[in-house]
Amino acid sequence: MFNFLRKWFSRKTPEAEVETRPLSPEEIQVSHQMAPLPRREIGQLVAACSQSIGRQRELNEDSLLAFTSTIAGNKSNSAFGLYIVADGMGGHQFGEVASNLAVRVVASTILRKLFTSFLDVNPKAPDQSLREIIEQAFAEAQRIIQREAPGSGTTLTVAVVIEQQVTVGHVGDSRAYLLHPGGHHEVMTRDHSLVKRLEELGHITPEEAASYPNRNVLYRAVGQGDSVDADIYTFSLAPTDYLMLCSDGLWGVVPDEKIARIVRESGTLDQACQRLVDAANEAGGPDNISVILVRWVE
């Protein structure tokens, strides 16, 4: 990328001014990213997503939702985003029903409780905490799945973004990442999988984990068990960071370093999402792939 930049900036010499060929989207975007842009008047969220059935499954059991909103005006500016990835469990047990129900139930619960208060004539923050609302949304998803598709289950990773504050609710082994500048990244969720737990306990090494036979076994899933206990974390999203939600069809197939590199080197968010899905399919596409990328720009 730096070679490319050098090329680009060297083009800003007098001879480059003579050249008038149209710029590719990539060139435009990189210049756009790297130039010290004037600060925007309003901060906002931008997001893109992509999904693929993969190359080996006959059924897409992943579901996702991406909802981004900006309200700007004289009184105040507010950004709100809701992003969900759910990966349904197991073949004939209606994993696709479970993941779809989870996404819809959680989205409707959160939008009803949170987003409508945004649109109120006299906007007032809800009197419940985000944590409580997300807990309720997961409990509701659990209830509906047990009623509509008993025996099935799904992973569920939900990110509610208010301005630059991200709150993630999480069950299962889909993931939320923060990708920082310079290729450094953080996994913000903890997989509720047997293999991850064995790795945490030091019973197997990360290398063994990558080829462990029961890699898909979860110890926590929405729809399974008496009640669902979501991990809920809150953290802030810097303008230089990317928030990424994805199913294990991406992170289990494409190494984290490669994911970070693809995102950094892509011009736009939707390009990045498409390239991530392509990379997972090129690596064999053994599972369904879902990815959402979010940034804060100001």
Add this chain to the structure above:
Amino acid sequence: MVTQSITPPSFGDERASQRLAPGFLLANRYLIQEVIGSGGMGSVYRARDMHFPNVPRLVAVKEMINTSPDPLVRQTIVQNFEREANILATLNHPSIPKIYDYFSFENRSYLILEYIHGKDLEAIINETPGFLPEEQVLHWAIQLCDVLAYLHNHKPDPIIFRDMKPSNIMINLSGDVVLVDFGIARTFQVGQKGTMIGTEGYSPPEQYRGEATPLADIYALGATLHHALTRRDPRLEPPFSFSERPIRKINPSVSPELEAVINTALEYEPAKRYQSAEAMKEALLNVARKTGALSRLPTAATISSSAIKPLWTFKCEDEIRASPILYQGKVFIGSYDYNLYALDAINGSFVWKYPTEGGVVTRPAVYENEIFFGSEDGNLYVLNVRTGRLLWTYSTNGPVRSSPRIAEELVVFGSDDHRLYVLSIPHSRALWTFSAADAIRSTPLIAQERIYVGCESGDFYCLDLRGELKWRQQARRAITASPILVGQALYFPSLDGMLYAMEARTGWMLWRFRMAKGSITTPANAENLIFVGSADSHLYAVDIRTGREAWRFRTEHQVSGSPTVYKDAVYFGSADGMFYCLDARNGRLRWQFQTGGPITSAPLIYDDIVYIGSADHILYALLA
């Protein structure tokens, strides 16, 4: 059997509306009395068997409502339910409920079981203050081994209970155990995103791989006993993490012998556990024979408070309720004796003092050689920091208990006259004031071109620097503490007993953490923890990302002095008169220092020296 149609469920999708109502006569025989439990697929009722009209014979009615739209799924669910009935029908043991009947109507299936008078173990654990006595748990453990041995020796095939956990163990009126819920009969599919059997937290590792053997039940029994003795619910902890929570570390009254038996049951490798329920029972009996001889080990001693000698002390003429600041080698501290004192930070010697007409409970602020502080006489005072000479004052109509904060040539503070004042320092006059609903004793926070302040009415205000209200939130009681900003979120407690986390620009609540009593302390932050004191006499450390308690430390009285973080420790005083230094990561006491009166102010720590005032009139300088 006489069948009877069941009232169809109403179209509302609430499960409650599908429940059988009290007074409903099921199958013309079982008179429903009340719901005694509910699960994912139906409820459990207590009912009276009307075939015995002259005696009130009670039964438990276990209901399963099959709502799946898919015929294949419906069939599997019914088969599982039947399997439970068939297993129970073949069993005869005092710790297993008897089955009386089994039938289905439309999409509902029912098991009629012996009604167990009593309470489940989970409820007993939760309702018992403190820990259950070891002898009690031991008694139940031996009975549970008995019933497991009975199940595991069942012919032709052993029965694996698979779901041993406190909520599936009833303790009847005689104090004996009865296992309930033989409902788990799900098989395990390899190669797909796995299903789970058993209950997370209690199940052994191999059960997640689909293996259910007698050794899995032994592990789950170990997990159940661990829960009963420690009160730590394993469903709230990572799986297989019992070794990270040694029983005796949480509950030192448990004997090492019993702990050892439970640890063996909880071995990660099945081969290292007891190889049968009989073997475990034998080990438990050995513990029971021995424990009478054991005495409690003394708890670890802490560093005695007399070991710590102050570097210096300075005595005022009345209580110190304010927090000090340090500037150019001097410590500045207000006192209830109406004075603001300037002291030499090295030796505590007196430099100057300035008398006001009221108690000084505010922490001063310094800006370009001017020192600002409020007094209960209603004034904000501005002095020359070197000489203590008065430069100017600003009068309000109530005591000033909110400490001044300075940013961008503005000084901001609140008053008991319900106003927030914003003064221009160069012009020595008010730019604007903001009318709040009640007294402002909270110290304002100025950050990101916003002013954040709490109010005794319970309101919390966010204003821009021109005085326009950006948002307002409300707690149930007063907000006397000052907020802190970490990242994009504000943290402050209220007298309503909550610690609030709010997104700073919108005022949306991220989480709230409940304490037993209210708090007036300004929180402190280190890494991923927020520290806050409470009138319930604890200092809490709350995880900033989850809003859950990381640890708590108990003092002997209210913690009304705000904590301060320095290096890897958290420092605070309590109304018990003690000043504490704790390890910030785990809350372990490093040292404590006894003062002669309650501590209600925050310490200042600089260059490894702690400055803390106490109601005993003394400002102490201690080595951090």
